Amino acid sequence: MIQAITDWLGSEAGQFILFSALKILGVFSVMMFIVAYAVWVERKTAAAIQDRFGPNRVGIFGLLQPAADAIKSFLKEDFTPGHVRKAYYWLAPAIVMIPSLLTVAIIPFGSWIGAQKMVIADLNVGILYTFGIVSLGVYGIVLAGYAANSKYPYIGGIRSSAQLISYEIAMGLSVVPLFLIACGLDVGQLSEGWQKFLTGTGSLNLGRVVTWQACHGWLIFYAPLSFIIFLVAMFAETNRMPFDMPEAEQELAGGYNVEYSSMKFALFFMGEYANMTAAAGLMVTLFLGGWSLPIAGLDQPAAAAWVGLLHIAIFLAKVACVLFVVIWVRWMWPRFRYDQLMDLGWRRFIPLALANIVVTATVLWARS
Amino acid sequence: MQDILFYIFAFLTLVFGFLVIANPFSRNPVTSAMFLVLTIVSMAGLFVLLHAFFLAAVQILVYAGAVMVLFLFVIMLLDLRAEERRRFKVLAVIGGVISAGAILLIFLRSLLSTPLGASDTPTLEGGTFELGKLLFTQYVLPFEIVSILLLVAMVGVVLLSKKELK
Numbered sequence: 001m002i003q004a005i006t007d008w009l010g011s012e013a014g015q016f017i018l019f020s021a022l023k024i025l026g027v028f029s030v031m032m033f034i035v036a037y038a039v040w041v042e043r044k045t046a047a048a049i050q051d052r053f054g055p056n057r058v059g060i061f062g063l064l065q066p067a068a069d070a071i072k073s074f075l076k077e078d079f080t081p082g083h084v085r086k087a088y089y090w091l092a093p094a095i096v097m098i099p100s101l102l103t104v105a106i107i108p109f110g111s112w113i114g115a116q117k118m119v120i121a122d123l124n125v126g127i128l129y130t131f132g133i134v135s136l137g138v139y140g141i142v143l144a145g146y147a148a149n150s151k152y153p154y155i156g157g158i159r160s161s162a163q164l165i166s167y168e169i170a171m172g173l174s175v176v177p178l179f180l181i182a183c184g185l186d187v188g189q190l191s192e193g194w195q196k197f198l199t200g201t202g203s204l205n206l207g208r209v210v211t212w213q214a215c216h217g218w219l220i221f222y223a224p225l226s227f228i229i230f231l232v233a234m235f236a237e238t239n240r241m242p243f244d245m246p247e248a249e250q251e252l253a254g255g256y257n258v259e260y261s262s263m264k265f266a267l268f269f270m271g272e273y274a275n276m277t278a279a280a281g282l283m284v285t286l287f288l289g290g291w292s293l294p295i296a297g298l299d300q301p302a303a304a305a306w307v308g309l310l311h312i313a314i315f316l317a318k319v320a321c322v323l324f325v326v327i328w329v330r331w332m333w334p335r336f337r338y339d340q341l342m343d344l345g346w347r348r349f350i351p352l353a354l355a356n357i358v359v360t361a362t363v364l365w366a367r368s
Numbered sequence: 369m370q371d372i373l374f375y376i377f378a379f380l381t382l383v384f385g386f387l388v389i390a391n392p393f394s395r396n397p398v399t400s401a402m403f404l405v406l407t408i409v410s411m412a413g414l415f416v417l418l419h420a421f422f423l424a425a426v427q428i429l430v431y432a433g434a435v436m437v438l439f440l441f442v443i444m445l446l447d448l449r450a451e452e453r454r455r456f457k458v459l460a461v462i463g464g465v466i467s468a469g470a471i472l473l474i475f476l477r478s479l480l481s482t483p484l485g486a487s488d489t490p491t492l493e494g495g496t497f498e499l500g501k502l503l504f505t506q507y508v509l510p511f512e513i514v515s516i517l518l519l520v521a522m523v524g525v526v527l528l529s530k531k532e533l534k
């Protein structure tokens with residue numbers, strides 16, 4: 001029996017399943033840790049900006065606050081109002097969490113450790129998969145608004161579906177120039193390490209974008225307009241501050257999650273931060289060089305295990321920086337009005353993103 | 369493994385598809401729309417089994433992500449109570465049976481005229497690169513005609529949404 005199990009683990013399929021499971025477990029734990037401590041960083045940053053102390057009662061510097069919050073969420077009464085639509089009321093919080101967890105599956109968070117590539121699923125359609133999953137994210141919020149069966153959550157749900165659809169278009173269009181540029185990667189010209197790293201990948205693979213950036217420099221310098229559009233769309237897609245229409249407290253008493261309490265409410269809250277983390281990971285991969293760093297030979301796929309770990313650390317440090325900027329903006333900017341938000345999305349960013357594609361394509365064509 | 373997955377996805381597609389139109393538990397249009405999303409997702413699974421990854425991703429991106437969200441958006445803005453109360457109408461049932469029967473007939477005829485069996489290597493295989501190349505060389509005319517269709521729809525929307533024509 002034990003012999004059979006070890007044999008199976010030695011086989012190709014067994015190895016694949018074993019290491020995939022390990023990677024999924026690792027990524028999930030790190031992501032949940034980031035989500036928990038992003039909340040803590042958010043509260044501390046807000047306190048510093050508003051000249052307060054912030055959480056400082058549980059543990060030193062309030063570092064155990066996330067744990068206390070989690071216990072509080074679990075122990076609170078899970079109250080279900082009488083007028084809600086039960087099935088959707090239960091489903092919505094789960095649906096909010098799932099897309100953000102699925103998105104991180106294709107983000108390359110490192111190069112190699114041993115013979116394992118540090119990405120859960122190395123898909124050829126990479127970026128299309130991401131946008132497919134991101135576009136499913138709207139269901140959680142819409143269904144939460146619908147399930148609540150009362151006015152404010154309903155308006156919150158309607159607002160958010162319109163907002164998310166609008167900014168998805170701008171976001172999708174903003175990354176097209178990146179792939180036009182990264183398509184010019186001539187794999188045959190690269191060193192052996194890179195060729196091994198890119199075996200079997202297609203032109204929409206995220207690993208290729210990282211490779212291009214490691215060889216030529218970060219894409220934020222080549223496509224700054226794309227970066228700006230992507231950044232703004234990212235705030236809108238994750239319902240963060242300048243665009244947090246769906247849950248505008250002063251107007252909607254909290255928006256789509258008004259009727260929720262205890263762990264279900266906590267899931268919406270965690271979903272927002274998980275979305276932020278996934279979006280930050282995507283932004284680092286697309287614009288900020290992914291796991292590579294243009295110093296000390298760190299822009300080559302790792303040969304030794306400790307270099308592989310260093311690559312993961314670089315990736316996480318970059319994600320942390322992006323997350324901090326996202327949190328910082330929340331306490332610095334007032335909220336947009338809803339019509340301004342729609343105007344910005346449809347009449348400014350979408351034409352701008354389209355023009356960006358045409359200009360990039362023309363420049364690339366002229367230079368080829 | 370592939371066969372088992374095919375049967376699972378095909379079964380799910382059929383079950384969800386049935387629940388879209390004739391859900392015995394609920395006459396709620398939102399529920400129907402959500403089951404249509406699940407049907408689309410399981411069909412994307414079938415595309416993946418055919419190695420058509422691009423098609424699978426686009427299926428989810430366009431249909432599940434964009435079209436169905438708009439469906440849901442419109443359904444939520446309408447008054448649903450009348451729909452929930454409405455019972456089966458004799459005329460609608462007869463019309464439905466006739467059209468479904470006609471499609472079944474066409475399907476059976478084409479099925480019987482071509483022998484089933486192991487086909488050649490899947491022709492859908494290939495990355496986005498090959499697909500794009502084909503679309504802009506061999507199939508450029510149909511591709512452009514479809515684009516014009518979309519343009520016509522867009523012009524129609526602009527025309528309809530204008531309150532008064534100048």
